[in-house]
Amino acid sequence: MKNKKRIRNLAIVMLSVVSLLAGCGQASTNSNKSSSENxxxxxxxxxxxxxxxxxxxxxxxxxTKIADAWPAHNEIVAMLGGSSKIVATIDSKKAYPWLYKVFPDMNKAQTIFTNTTVNTETLAKLKPDVLFIPTESKLLAKTKELGIPTVQLIFQNYDDLKKVVNITAQTLGGDAQSKADKYNSYLDNRLKSVKAVTSKIPDSQKPKILHIESFKPLTIDGKDTIVDDWIQAGGGKDAAEISGNKKPASMEQVLKWNPDIIIMGKSVLNDKNSPIKSLDELYSNPQWSQVNAIKNKKVYVNPMGVFLWDRYGMESALQFQWLAKLLHPDQFKDLDMVKETQNFYKTFLNYNLTADEANKILNAQNP
Known part of the structure; x- marks a missing residue:
């Protein structure tokens, strides 16, 4: 009898232990599950x-909040639907008036960056979710301590431009990727269409083009750049025999290269340090008088819209088309750059550009 009682008590104890262990295991499982879910x-x-x-x-x-310290990139963010989220920018209204006209939301953004400086106190107060910045920027050392997620971007050709558009879209989320895909498809199709014509033009009929970045100091954009890419796509040859952006050059080198055409941005003539303020001054300058482009008055100020077409913005998709029409009008009779610019702005910038406004952009004029 005593043995039976002892066995029953032992069974009860064992059941209690098993129950307790099961409970602990369940609690542990629940805890791990909760941690995993979090x-x-x-x-x-x-x-x-x-x-x-x-x-x-x-x-x-x-x-919800973006800081953008790359001048060429603000319009890419805007194209992808992020203009209202830009709280800090490098693009002032004075320098880029079309950006502010096409995207009025930009008026809310604070211009706190230059190429070499940043108001870190204001940037910290704005608390952006992300900072876009060009690679190798001097600003990075100054903003790093703020702990803002920083996406560094650059491209030197059209393939890498598409990558930058995609990276930006991935960062912004939402429907940005579908807009990026649409833009990249347009760029591919237009490049293919234009190159199908220009690739068949004999080299002897392709003029040598020099792209000037500034007159003082004299700097040019050479090979292995987006400038070289659109020169070739548009049916020209890069006159510069050096590689890279904003590279110093001498007058002796320019005379040796002897370009048939010179192209420059509007800012080159507007630069307060420039000794040449207009095309007329350039044409009458004795130092430049022996250059073919000057002799034949073949110097052109590049179109400028929301951003400079000739540099690193998304409007470089229009640049090679403009150049092809300029260099080879007979081969591109059906290309109407006013209409192309209007369609581009409507499709990608959601702005109904008038023919007059399109002409102003093509002639690098302010709104």
């Missing part, structure tokens, strides 16, 4: 993008 929720609130340097940058899944 981690998953946290990850779902973030996006990891790979920038132009190859760095992986973690940004919020929902971007």
């Amino acid at each position: 981690s998953t929720k946290q990850e779902s609130k973030q996006t990891v993008v790979t920038d132009s340097t190859g760095a992986k940058v973690t940004v919020p899944n929902k971007i």
